[in-house]
Amino acid sequence: MSPASGCVVVVGGGIVGRTAAWQLAQLGLAVCLLDPALAAGPSQGPNASQAALGVLMARVFHRSSGRAWRLRQRSHELWGQWLPELERRGHRLPRRSGLLLLAADADERARQIRLAAERERLGIPMRLLEAAALEGWQPHLPGRPLGGLLSPQDGQIDPGPLLEALLHEARRAGATCCDEAAVALERGRRWRLTLAGGQRLDADWLVLSLGFGTEALLAGIGLALPLEPVLGQALELELAADPGWDWPGAVVWRGMNLVPRPDLGVGGRMMWLGATLEPGRLASPAALRELRELGGEAPGWLRQARLVRQWQGWRCRPAGRPAPVLEEPEPGLLLACGHYRNGVLLAPATADWLRERIGGSETTG
Ligand SMILES: Cc1cc2nc3c(=O)[nH]c(=O)nc-3n(C[C@H](O)[C@H](O)[C@H](O)COP(=O)(O)OP(=O)(O)OC[C@H]3O[C@@H](n4cnc5c(N)ncnc54)[C@H](O)[C@@H]3O)c2cc1C
Incomplete structure (x- = not known):
């Protein structure tokens, strides 16, 4: 050097x-x-x-080559070194491993099957889960997924x-x-x-x-x-009862992230939900409603959750x-x-x- x-x-x-x-x-x-x-x-x-x-989504990316893939893999590798280094220096960094993508339809399921095979060839761990394997998780997962793809090396911080x-x-x-x-x-x-x-x-x-x-x-x-703004809205919610979280990480349903945050507040009942994708700088109440209701597929526990905080930000897109x-x-x-x-x-x-x-x-x- x-x-x-x-x-x-x-x-x-x-x-x-x-x-x-x-x-x-x-x-x-x-x-x-x-x-x-x-x-x-x-x-x-x-x-x-x-x-x-x-949400740190490096391994489940839809491509397996090219610049975007290489940047994601390099970041994955470096966060893997730098986060423990920051923690060794005394910083408390709430984070968890695991990202579970739910297949909402047959096309998404087919993509998951292809991606799992591709990652297996690269030696990157990824688990395909049948719909039945998802049924017992608490709180119940949204929608009626046709299956799931679990990426244990992705996660959230x-x-x-x-x-x-x-x-x-x-x-x-x-x-x-x-x-x-x-x-x-x-x-x-x-x-x-x-x-x-x-x-x-x-x-x-x-x-x-x-x-x-x-x-x-x-x-x-x-x-x-x-550069174009793409607005995103997100929510912090408190579930009515102890959800008994046993999800293997954050969950992605139709592009929306459900992030357990049992480390926030008391009782282990918090979660983050987001984010909308809205071209421009004006927040749309309809987009927020759609997010809150998971496009009409929110389970009862999610519908009953109390809104603690909501926020928005602008993503900067070239x-x-x-x-x-x-x-x-x-x-x-x-x-x-x-x-x-x-x-x-x-x-x-x-x-x-x-x-x-x-x-x-x-x-x-
Ligand atoms: C709702 C939402 C959810 C998201 N979720 C995720 C996620 O789960 N995972 C993920 O990887 N990404 C996520 N993103 C995207 C992520 O937030 C952005 O890609 C990232 O924050 C960009 O970081 P940045 O440092 O480039 O920009 P910014 O965080 O916007 O920082 C730019 C800084 O420049 C400063 N600045 C502006 N003008 C000047 C000036 N004239 N002089 C000096 N300083 C100036 C600003 O004060 C600001 O602090 C999300 C974004 C949103 C909005």
Whole structure:
């Protein structure tokens, strides 16, 4: 690995920016993480990462080759190293392994059978379950699934504590933080940012991980990167009675995630449900109702659950190109944005790509 040198400014402190700042600071670089939301304190601020359910879906992805597959597998591998490392450093990271995909119709079941065979060829553990095997699980699974596909190596993590842990470790590795917004970008001998308070900041390497804000900053130097918002709504629910959870992880039914959160509140009765997929920035009450009722297939225990909290966030989707955008359009200018639906999963592979660009380590980008 060639020695890393220079000063890096990471603009945007969501999951992508924080993971990048942590990893780049560990290379010995002078890293500054810039985000006005950092002033809001733990678990606050208007970033998509705070809205995420934290489902990590790497192994059950519908493809088995190509860039998206490689990024997912690299992230899976790196989270597998980094989460225990963060825990060893004293961070409590609520997480669980296991993802159970339910087959709602014959086409989905056929896809599951194909995927299970494909993963077996790759030596990745995956279990096909017959409908009868699903019947006893408590609380009862939604709908009338034709079967299920259990991926024991996928899972879910609470993004709030993870974000706090990453920021803490980035600082501990030497990154400095600045809670101001970047408002303009200029080319020069180095990259120059103007901050909302008028201050200037120069960087040898500029990482843009500020979600939608990336488009406006780039437009200022004549580069186009159209990004579209796709709104997501999610719910925290408290079940009326002790559900006696024995699900083998989070459950996915017709694209909706049911995430047991027995670690929240008292009595082990909490769960997260999400998320809607709504083009644009306006939340639709009908989409939320559809989610709450699981498209008319919510079991009684779910219908009777008490709404504790609801929230929404905007996923940032690149228009007309695959997500995420990992590009260096000009020397030293690194785009790490547009992660759309899988930013929590893909943050490590993104940081890995940045490490390779800046410091020369291995990468899969
Ligand atoms: C409801 C919902 C559920 C989701 N569930 C999952 C899931 O289960 N699994 C998963 O992997 N992904 C999930 N996602 C997607 C995931 O949340 C995103 O892909 C991810 O959070 C993107 O992270 P990011 O760091 O790129 O962006 P963000 O988290 O949006 O961070 C961008 C940061 O940039 C800052 N910023 C903006 N403008 C400026 C500026 N001018 N100067 C400085 N800073 C600025 C913002 O304050 C913000 O903190 C979900 C998303 C939603 C909305």
